[in-house]
Amino acid sequence: MEKRILIVEDEDDVIEFVSTVLKENGFLPVVARNGEEALDMIRQDRPDLVIMDILMPKQSGIRMYREIKTTDALKEIPVVIYSGIARRTFLRTQAARAEIEGETVPEPEAYVEKPAKPEYLADVVKKILG
Numbered sequence: 001m002e003k004r005i006l007i008v009e010d011e012d013d014v015i016e017f018v019s020t021v022l023k024e025n026g027f028l029p030v031v032a033r034n035g036e037e038a039l040d041m042i043r044q045d046r047p048d049l050v051i052m053d054i055l056m057p058k059q060s061g062i063r064m065y066r067e068i069k070t071t072d073a074l075k076e077i078p079v080v081i082y083s084g085i086a087r088r089t090f091l092r093t094q095a096a097r098a099e100i101e102g103e104t105v106p107e108p109e110a111y112v113e114k115p116a117k118p119e120y121l122a123d124v125v126k127k128i129l130g
Helices: 012-024 035-044 061-070 087-101 118-129
Strands: 004-008 028-032 049-052 079-083 110-113
Touching: 004 012, 004 035, 012 028, 012 118, 028 035, 035 049, 035 061, 049 061, 049 118, 061 079, 061 087, 079 087, 079 118, 087 110, 110 118
Parallel strands: 004 028, 004 049, 049 079, 079 110
Antiparallel strands: none
């Protein structure tokens, strides 16, 4: 059975790129175009992995990531951040939110900065999903 991977992205060209990489490597891509839609989809039909951007409409990726990793029913879902924002910036933001909110969250299973080579993205996904 194909592993279902939720792509959370608002840019068509990125959706097409990631979907193609996943299909070519035997995975089933599913798409959400914003954080709100993604969280609804995750709750209704839990994916095997989430690949998500940080900058999105309706709910930021930073907030969505925190919600996934602090909700008991969702926190075991592996997450790959695929963003043009540098990894260190994302981690700094998470640390600042942890100080304010008093709750730390683990780092994502992988952080891939855009643009990535298709082989690299595929290898990251395969490594996480075995």
